[in-house]
Amino acid sequence: MSESNSAERGNRDEEQVPGAKVIAQALKTQGVKYMFGVVGIPVTEIAFAAQELGIRYVGMRNEQAVDICAEELGNNVRPAVTLLGDINAVTKQLLEQFDRTPWQYPPESKWWKTLREKMKSNEAVTKELASKNSLPMNYFTVFYHVQEQLPKDCFVVSEGANTMDIGRTVLQNYLPRHRLDAGTFGTMGVGLGFAIAAAVVAKDRNPGQRVICVEGDSAFGFSGLEVETICRYNLPIVLLVVNNNGIYQGFNADTWKEMLKFGDATFVAPPLSLLPNAHYEQVMTAFGGNGYFVQTPEELQKCLSQSLADTTKPSLINIMIEPQATRKPQEFHWLTRSNI
Numbered sequence: 001m002s003e004s005n006s007a008e009r010g011n012r013d014e015e016q017v018p019g020a021k022v023i024a025q026a027l028k029t030q031g032v033k034y035m036f037g038v039v040g041i042p043v044t045e046i047a048f049a050a051q052e053l054g055i056r057y058v059g060m061r062n063e064q065a066v067d068i069c070a071e072e073l074g075n076n077v078r079p080a081v082t083l084l085g086d087i088n089a090v091t092k093q094l095l096e097q098f099d100r101t102p103w104q105y106p107p108e109s110k111w112w113k114t115l116r117e118k119m120k121s122n123e124a125v126t127k128e129l130a131s132k133n134s135l136p137m138n139y140f141t142v143f144y145h146v147q148e149q150l151p152k153d154c155f156v157v158s159e160g161a162n163t164m165d166i167g168r169t170v171l172q173n174y175l176p177r178h179r180l181d182a183g184t185f186g187t188m189g190v191g192l193g194f195a196i197a198a199a200v201v202a203k204d205r206n207p208g209q210r211v212i213c214v215e216g217d218s219a220f221g222f223s224g225l226e227v228e229t230i231c232r233y234n235l236p237i238v239l240l241v242v243n244n245n246g247i248y249q250g251f252n253a254d255t256w257k258e259m260l261k262f263g264d265a266t267f268v269a270p271p272l273s274l275l276p277n278a279h280y281e282q283v284m285t286a287f288g289g290n291g292y293f294v295q296t297p298e299e300l301q302k303c304l305s306q307s308l309a310d311t312t313k314p315s316l317i318n319i320m321i322e323p324q325a326t327r328k329p330q331e332f333h334w335l336t337r338s339n340i
């Protein structure tokens, strides 16, 4: 090794910086403002280093992986066209191209006509189901009353099976990038994390803006203890747990009791069922937030307006629905095929 090389190496040794600091610095350079994580090696060091550089750190109770890789393209349904790239860059390129050659799908085309007719008939069926006043409520009645009070600028976060799928058809978001749900893969457990991320941004940039997080009772179980995180940071989230005592469907308390006469629950309880009438709202009150248990449209209306009016605390409304309630009949089997 030449003298100048060894001198160079000596200098570098003196300049050694911890890896956590390098990561934090790289994130800072990329304009990252928030970091979400669960402490442990090496997150503790990185979180400290990030905070030192002014990046905000939100300590979570659970974490999920993120992937961007070409092999994932077409993993689900065979696509007609795929775009591989950074979504920010690709969207920018697409918009630039649209500016140069404006293009719209012709509004009078057969495709649009069929779509408009289908939307109209769907709306009519949904309206009829929502107007049913039998108790326990069905999904459509619940979502109709939620939609009535949904602030126009709120984030809608959702996960579950029926809860998310039916919710998608009734709950409207009016602003772009204000709907976050379990997406095409339907991975349960993402809802509260999404809600927390949206709420941290909302709290900072738009005081008063709310996150409405609509969870199936099973979906809620995947990351329900993030309610502690929500209370720790006092985040502007209203959680709605649509509770049918199960995954897709469940049983009411009487049927559950009858069933247990035939043997231990491990033998006789269908795997889709969960404990009837679980008081999930108490998870919220345990950490100091508002918790409500509702069974009627009137109770739902009242508790939702109270939750939206109370900007000092997060809320959780546990909404009991008919355990056997289901979605409306679907034209295509793949819309109801179980992916469990």
Ligand SMILES: Cc1ncc(C[n+]2csc(CCOP(=O)(O)OP(=O)(O)O)c2C)c(N)n1
Pocket: 159, 160, 161, 162, 163, 164, 185, 186, 187, 188, 189, 215, 216, 217, 218, 219, 220, 242, 244, 246, 247, 248, 249, 339, 340
């Ligand atoms: C990580 C993960 N585990 C399991 C599943 C299977 N799964 C699909 S939907 C669902 C829960 C649906 O029940 P719920 O959230 O109560 O909604 P409901 O259909 O009852 O309204 C589960 C466990 C999944 N999608 N992701």
Ligand SMILES: [Mg+2]
Pocket: 216, 217, 218, 242, 243, 244, 245, 246, 247, 248, 249
């Ligand atoms: Mg359920």
